[in-house]
Amino acid sequence: MYKILRKGLLAATGVAGLGLILAGSTASAETLDEVLARRGLSQQDLLAAAKTYTPTGKRDEFIVFSSGGQSGQVIVYGVPSMRILKYIAVFTPEPWQGYGYDEESKKVLAQGKIDGRDVPWGDTHHPAITETNGDQDGQYLFINDKSAPRIAVISLHDFETQQIVVNPIMQSEHGGAFVTPNSEYVIEAAQYPGVLGRGFAPLSEFNEKFRGAVTYWKFNREKGRIEPENSFSVELPPYTQDLSDAGKLVSDGWSFTNSFCSERYVGGIERGRPPFEAGCSQNDTDYLHIINWKKAEELYKAGKFSKINDHAVISMQTLIDEGVLALVAEPKSPHGVDVSPDGKYIVVGGKLDTQASVYSFEKIKAAIDAKKFAGKDAYGVPIIALEDALHKQVPLGLGPLHSQYDSKPCVVYTSLYVDSQVAKWDYCEGKVLDKISVHYNIGHLVAMEGETVHPAGKYLIALNKLAIDRFNPVGPLHPQNHQLIDISGEKMELLYDMPLPLGEPHYATAIAADKLKPLVRYKYGTDSRTGEKHPDAVRPGSEKVERNGNKVKVYMTAIRSHFTPEIVEVEEGDEVEFVITNSERAQDETHGFAISTYGVNLSLEPGKTATAKIKADKPGVFSYYCTEFCSALHLEMTGFLVVKPKGFVEQASTGAEGQAYTQADYDKQFKTNTDTQAVIDSVVTYITSMNFKDFPDAVALVEDATDQLKFAGEAKAKAEDFAKKQDWQNATLWAGQWWQYQVKAADIGLRVKTYLEQNGAKKVQ
Ligand code: K7E
Ligand code: CUA
Numbered sequence: 001m002y003k004i005l006r007k008g009l010l011a012a013t014g015v016a017g018l019g020l021i022l023a024g025s026t027a028s029a030e031t032l033d034e035v036l037a038r039r040g041l042s043q044q045d046l047l048a049a050a051k052t053y054t055p056t057g058k059r060d061e062f063i064v065f066s067s068g069g070q071s072g073q074v075i076v077y078g079v080p081s082m083r084i085l086k087y088i089a090v091f092t093p094e095p096w097q098g099y100g101y102d103e104e105s106k107k108v109l110a111q112g113k114i115d116g117r118d119v120p121w122g123d124t125h126h127p128a129i130t131e132t133n134g135d136q137d138g139q140y141l142f143i144n145d146k147s148a149p150r151i152a153v154i155s156l157h158d159f160e161t162q163q164i165v166v167n168p169i170m171q172s173e174h175g176g177a178f179v180t181p182n183s184e185y186v187i188e189a190a191q192y193p194g195v196l197g198r199g200f201a202p203l204s205e206f207n208e209k210f211r212g213a214v215t216y217w218k219f220n221r222e223k224g225r226i227e228p229e230n231s232f233s234v235e236l237p238p239y240t241q242d243l244s245d246a247g248k249l250v251s252d253g254w255s256f257t258n259s260f261c262s263e264r265y266v267g268g269i270e271r272g273r274p275p276f277e278a279g280c281s282q283n284d285t286d287y288l289h290i291i292n293w294k295k296a297e298e299l300y301k302a303g304k305f306s307k308i309n310d311h312a313v314i315s316m317q318t319l320i321d322e323g324v325l326a327l328v329a330e331p332k333s334p335h336g337v338d339v340s341p342d343g344k345y346i347v348v349g350g351k352l353d354t355q356a357s358v359y360s361f362e363k364i365k366a367a368i369d370a371k372k373f374a375g376k377d378a379y380g381v382p383i384i385a386l387e388d389a390l391h392k393q394v395p396l397g398l399g400p401l402h403s404q405y406d407s408k409p410c411v412v413y414t415s416l417y418v419d420s421q422v423a424k425w426d427y428c429e430g431k432v433l434d435k436i437s438v439h440y441n442i443g444h445l446v447a448m449e450g451e452t453v454h455p456a457g458k459y460l461i462a463l464n465k466l467a468i469d470r471f472n473p474v475g476p477l478h479p480q481n482h483q484l485i486d487i488s489g490e491k492m493e494l495l496y497d498m499p500l501p502l503g504e505p506h507y508a509t510a511i512a513a514d515k516l517k518p519l520v521r522y523k524y525g526t527d528s529r530t531g532e533k534h535p536d537a538v539r540p541g542s543e544k545v546e547r548n549g550n551k552v553k554v555y556m557t558a559i560r561s562h563f564t565p566e567i568v569e570v571e572e573g574d575e576v577e578f579v580i581t582n583s584e585r586a587q588d589e590t591h592g593f594a595i596s597t598y599g600v601n602l603s604l605e606p607g608k609t610a611t612a613k614i615k616a617d618k619p620g621v622f623s624y625y626c627t628e629f630c631s632a633l634h635l636e637m638t639g640f641l642v643v644k645p646k647g648f649v650e651q652a653s654t655g656a657e658g659q660a661y662t663q664a665d666y667d668k669q670f671k672t673n674t675d676t677q678a679v680i681d682s683v684v685t686y687i688t689s690m691n692f693k694d695f696p697d698a699v700a701l702v703e704d705a706t707d708q709l710k711f712a713g714e715a716k717a718k719a720e721d722f723a724k725k726q727d728w729q730n731a732t733l734w735a736g737q738w739w740q741y742q743v744k745a746a747d748i749g750l751r752v753k754t755y756l757e758q759n760g761a762k763k764v765q
Contacts, residue, residue: 048495051486054081057758062448064461064510065127065141066482069503072122074143074154079448079459079510082484082498090152090161091122091145098592098603099161102610103577104529112164114148115198123147125506126177126243129156130221134181134248134453138515140224142177142186149173151188151217153226157519158605160528165226167215168311169196169233175214175244175257181453185216185293186226187246189257193238193264197308203266207378210264212236213313214244214257216293224531232300232312234319237379238264239287240280243336243402246293248453249343251361253294256346258334262286281352285329285386287377288337288348290364292324299324320380326368327377328384331357331393336402336444340412341453345391345427347412349400356400356414358427360391392430396423401443402507404450406487407457413450413487415442415462422462422485424492436492438462438483439470446508447487456512460485460492463505471499480504520587520700522607534609536579540564556580558591558604560631560708560744563624566639572619572646578602581609586704586748587697592627595641601627619645632743661732666723669735673716676742680709683749690761698752698761705748712741 030038036046054060060078063085068075072092076085091112093100100109100120112119122145129136141154149167154160167173167188175189193210195201201209218230239259247254265279273279296314299305299322305312319325331350334357338347346359367373367384374385399418406413410428420441424434444463448456467481479499486493522528525537538544538555543564546553552574557564558581570576582591582604593602593612600612626637692698715738722731 048493052080052082052484052496054078054083060513062456062459062510063513063516064446064508065129066446066463066500066505066508067124067127067143067503069125069480069505070121070123071503072124072145073502074124074127074141075500075502075505076159077498078513079461080484080495082482082496084500086159087502088141088154088159088161090124090143090154091119091150091164093120095601096603097160098601098610101599101601101612102603103613104527104534104610105161108161108164108529112145112148112150112152112166114150114166119148119150121147122150122152124503125174127507127509128177128179128186129509129511130183130219131179131181131452132183134252136449136452136509136511136515138511138517139221140183140219142179144173144176144188146172146174146191149188149190151177151186151226153219153224155224155531156516157531158522158528159518162529162531163225165217165228168228168309169198169213169313170194170215171198175241178244178246178255179219180246180255180293181248181252183219183221185231185246186219187244187255187257187293188215188217189241189244190214190236191242192240196235196313206238206266207264210238211316212238212241212259214241214255214289214291216296228311232296232305232314234291234296234314234325235316236289236325237262237316237377237381241289242334245337245339245346245451247339247343247361248341251339251343251346251365253292254361255291255293256337256339257289257291258286258330258337258348259289260286260333260335260351281333284332286332286334287327287383288330288334288346288359290326290328290368290384291319295322295324316379316381320382323368323371326364326373326382326384328359328364328389329386331355336400336415338403338405338412338451340427341405341455343453347403347414347427349402349414351399351401351417353400354398355393355395356403356425356427357393358391358430359389363391364389392427394425394427394430394432396425396432397421397435402445404445404447404460405455406447406450407455413445413447413460415445417441417443417465420464422460422492424487434491436485436494438464438485438494439466439481439497440468441465444505444507446510448510449512451509458486458488459510460487461508461510463508465504467499470497474501482508520606521585522605524583524607525581525609526607528605528608528610534579534581536611537581537609538579539581540583550574552576554578557583558593558626558637559583560589561626561633561637561740563593563626563637563639567642568639569642569644570616571644572616574616574643576614576616576641578612578614578624579609580604580612582606584704585707587700589630589704590628591630591637593624594627595624596622598622598641600624603628616641616643619643619648632747633740661728663726663728666719666728666732666735669732669739670719673735673739673742676739676746680742680746680749683746683753687749687752687756689763690756691764692752692756692761695755695759695761698755698759701748701752701755705745705752708741708745708748712738712745715741 062079066075074088089099149170153163171194172192174191178187215233240261244257261280267276269275331353333351373382397416397419462483464481467478479501484496527534584606719734
């Protein structure tokens with residue numbers, strides 16, 4: 001081991017060795033033309049590759065947060081490289097992040113219980129990033145669950161789910177999460193109607209007893225939490241509400257929710273009735289709901305609501321009386337509703353239509369102000385005549401669904417589900433500018449910051465429902481296909497196909513990467529799910545085991561490459577809690593914690609404290625270990641959970657465990673350490689001769705290496721102490737530990753060296 005390391009250290013410190021490797025690789029390279037010929041690539045392919053290929057060490061310009069569909073997660077990837085960066089666990093337990101395994105995240109998942117029931121998955125559809133003045137600010141992310149009416153709050157400081165709120169009145173939802181321009185509210189609209197409060201009524205009373213709704217969840221920016229106690233809903237007719245969007249600028253204070261199945265059909269194919277799909281697409285039009293949420297907020301604050309499940313609901317009658325709600329006809333089975341960057345227009349697609357409808361907010365507002373209505377629906381909600389609201393209807397193709405805006409004025413992109421195309425068109429003039437085919441059956445699409453007041457343009461992603469023949473077959477269940485499209489020119493250009501093998505993404509949102517400021521490490525001892533200091537976090541040196549009756553609490557630390565304590569003894573039947581703090585300061589030094597056969601699995605990022613709870617119901621000796629390859633001696637990052645059988649009494653120790661060491665062993669280890677120190681010193685000399693202080697990443701690594709050398713010094717002192725007492729057993733082992741820290745310091749030192757070489761560091765005078 002040592003020889004290998006030493007060789008490695010020397011080779012890496014020798015500049016000549018590095019040069020040789022580079023020279024060798026150039027000699028064997030094919031020419032560009034040869035590669036094109038061999039792989040059958042065109043110039044067009046090459047151009048697309050050049051536009052997306054992201055060389056090692058380089059980063060993406062935009063970050064996409066995509067819904068993970070049935071996985072109940074959020075998928076994070078970069079644009080233009082389309083490299084997946086993370087899956088954020090939201091509604092579903094996820095072992096890599098320890099989500100649903102540690103006690104802290106179990107509490108978050110438990111917030112998602114509905115009517116006392118665990119719903120350990122979700123159907124995530126629409127993510128939304130917090131906004132300030134209509135622009136994404138990168139602080140928090142919201143996502144809805146269609147399967148059970150819930151909204152989750154994810155902190156973009158650490159990309160972890162911190163809150164789940166359950167809608168108190170809906171049985172089904174879809175039109176969330178959409179934020180108002182300053183994230184005052186997170187909008188969540190119902191989907192399939194229900195008896196508000198999730199109550200019962202026979203379907204024969206559908207028209208009278210069933211309802212739709214939109215909930216406005218109050219978001220407290222400072223706390224980073226939704227406040228259910230300051231949130232309210234508006235009662236709506238039992239049309240199947242679909243997507244929503246918030247007004248912005250001129251239309252700020254309003255929100256728009258479309259609907260389908262305004263026929264209020266309840267199905268019954270098994271009774272000889274036509275199925276839902278027939279009964280829900282009979283009418284030529286459905287309704288766009290226009291809600292003055294600022295006025296609804298005033299009504300809420302004035303107490304003009306009743307409570308259902310302790311949640312404020314403003315009745316439909318109050319909304320009608322106060323002029324808060326109006327409807328306008330939309331073409332058959334509408335789907336997306338997307339407000340333009342200037343807030344003046346609302347583009348609505350229609351699944352069974354060929355044209356997109358562009359509504360004018362100005363016209364809608366004028367009609368409402370003048371109380372100019374064409375009639376009322378069955379519930380007395382005023383209906384604005386289509387011609388009094390419409391700016392234009394533009395034939396685009398079959399099945400226009402969702403729209404996203406370009407940085408260029410009046411330019412919008414709309415997905416065409418049936419045609420499997422994206423249409424680029426001008427919504428001011430009402431003309432189609434370009435079309436591109438995608439594979440296959442596009443649902444949503446996302447342009448960079450395309451739903452904000454300042455869209456960034458450049459790229460568009462088609463979120464396709466089917467992949468069919470695009471990728472290597474992997475059985476009947478195919479991945480999804482996200483296709484990257486260049487929209488910087490007049491013509492759209494397809495650049496890249498990315499398979500997404502998780503769930504079916506619906507919507508995605510994309511933000512400029514430099515707006516995100518995620519943490520590198522937690523403040524020491526943080527409960528990441530609350531963001532607060534964990535009450536049971538301990539510093540190295542203060543680890544302890546506390547017993548209280550049959551409850552045992554282990555206050556543990558983890559650092560390369562050991563847990564403290566390493567032997568935990570409990571009695572059969574004890575309830576044992578491991579509260580573990582990762583005491584690393586170094587970037588990316590995550591440790592895991594698993595216990596054999598007890599189903600324990602934690603992820604401990606630097607500074608994080610997390611808890612595993614078990615009932616020690618099976619006597620035996622069970623290894624616990626680190627599940628992240630964190631250092632050369634990662635496999636040695638282990639310990640024993642000793643569960644003693646009831647009534648077990650240990651005989652006096654025979655000292656029969658392990659190997660015995662002599663002075664010769666100690667001397668040999670001592671010599672090794674002295675040699676290693678010489679290598680470290682040479683690396684240190686190199687680093688300090690360079691301008692490493694100009695590179696924050698290098699400075700952080702140097703800090704870490706300095707930490708390791710400090711630990712090495714402490715272990716060295718212990719070794720020498722024992723040597724003085726001629727306790728060669730402990731002296732040798734502590735000398736070994738001293739060497740362990742040296743190895744870690746050397747490892748980090750070499751990382752710094754490589755970093756400096758690759759980033760053009762210079763010699764300091
Ligand atoms: Cu799939 Cu927005 Cu839920 Cu359309 S939705 S595709
Ligand atoms: Cu810690 Cu492996």
